[in-house]
Amino acid sequence: MSQDSICYLSGKYLPKSQATLPVEERGLLFAEGVYEVVRTYAGQLYEMQPHLDRLQRSLNKTGMTAPKDLDQLTAISEKLVAENNLPESLVYIQITRGAGPRTVRSYEGLVPNTLVVVYPTTTFDEAADMPSKTLALVPDIRWHMCDTKTIMLMPNIAAGNQATALGADDALMHRNKIVTEGTAANAFAIKNGELFTHPADNHILHGITRATVIRLARENGFTVNETALTTEQFLDADEVFLSGTTTHVTAVTKIDGQNVGAYTENCALADVYPIAQKLHEFFVSRIGSLIGSPQTA
Template sequence: MSRTVYVNGSFVPEEAAKVSVFDRGFLFADGVYEVTSVLGGKLIDFAGHAKRLERSLNELDMAAPCTMDELLKIHRELVRLNEVDEGLVYLQVTRGAADRDFVFPEGVAPTLVLFTQSKTLIDSPAAKKGAKIISIEDIRWGRRDIKTVQLLYPSMGKMMAKAAGADDAWLVEDGFVTEGTSNNAYIVKNGRIITRQLSTDILHGITRAAVLRFAREAQMEVEERPFTIEEAMDADEAFTTSASAFVMPVVSVDGAELGDGTPGPVAKRLREIYLDESQKVAV
């Protein structure tokens, strides 16, 4: 049975879902997106994702396709129709379809597409094993705080990691780690969690915000500042956060094994806390 997806006001079978060849998401990557995880059939941190979506739309002067309350109803209906107990809901908004022109079109309705992916998230084999990371140059555009669909270089980064026998890549600019290809990056040294501060250099991760809040509530020390790959290679442990992987332990950086080469205690504890606390308030 095919999935049901949502396209511009209609729930349709995935094979019947269509958008215009003139859609600016296709022609210019003129769009933004969000990914919300689903646990126990409920949405994790939906309010945070909705708020960030509104910010991304505003930063690009892009019209919202509907209200956030309507968007929540669409998410819930897709989860119900596809019987998703554990997985993801992907949402994309583009500026809409118009004849090809670099100038933003006027009076065009935005395109809204959503689909689900059923996927094991909690009992993740990758989280039990930990990720191996390589470093690559960060050559993306300067507004990484806007969650756009311009994901070619992150995809290339993941392929570079795969070719090197690793799981993912951390991006480095001016000697400092910005973030991972699809996640925020952290190291732990002498019990202190270190991660880059918020700016236009990195995505303002929804999972990042929750994890740092839980860390501070658990009396863990957090320092928000840039760190180098050399610091990462000398760290006691490291991890990443994202909506699709929650807290993912990192066990090596550029071939340097961290700790004993297995997921560290801080990352494992934060993963436990996040999964427990986030499910309590899921919608």
């Protein structure tokens, strides 16, 4: 993607190379900002309203003032997708506190900044196999407001880097041996035909895709338990998968180098992950039904 692709910054559409913020912007200095990432399929914004609702909750929880263009984010996003000719894309929306002297604690008079950037992503393929990843268990050292989607992502990045150094694709984070989530996705374990995932409290992000997967599972007769599991229970699970805007439903084949359930190197993934495979198919079908038709989600 060209550096001169068009982005939006606080009321202006301009090339990314010309988009700048003041040196003393509090998002830059203190990571005082919140964000969302919205997927587009065939040019359509997927689950835009739930993302906007979560963005508003993040603003509320951080005590940030909503920008004046908050109610224009859907139109702004659609315009950028069209102008950059990126029907299959990730729309990144960020709101930061605004610029002010670094030493001043008062937020009075600060004007929040809104940034929207569109990035290309892989074309949606309904026929594609369920993706997979390997994970490594890494301590969750994040703060206790993980339900707030902030730009303060150093702990997530560090966990992912640690997992990569251990030979895995990404990290599965835990607090004192209680599994929370992945670095950028929610985690599910399946045991004896039932789904388990950490409750939607302050220790995990309340994922938009997580909620969809739970709804689809229940609608199709599966039992979903919003109950935290230990690392040992995840290691003993029959199936493990991640859910997220960019991961959809992704099977986890190994944790700390140990095969999950009946997985082996030469197996057909759908055979040993029958429930995750079904959820993948349900989710893909839901996306497919939106393409070419008005979105109602």
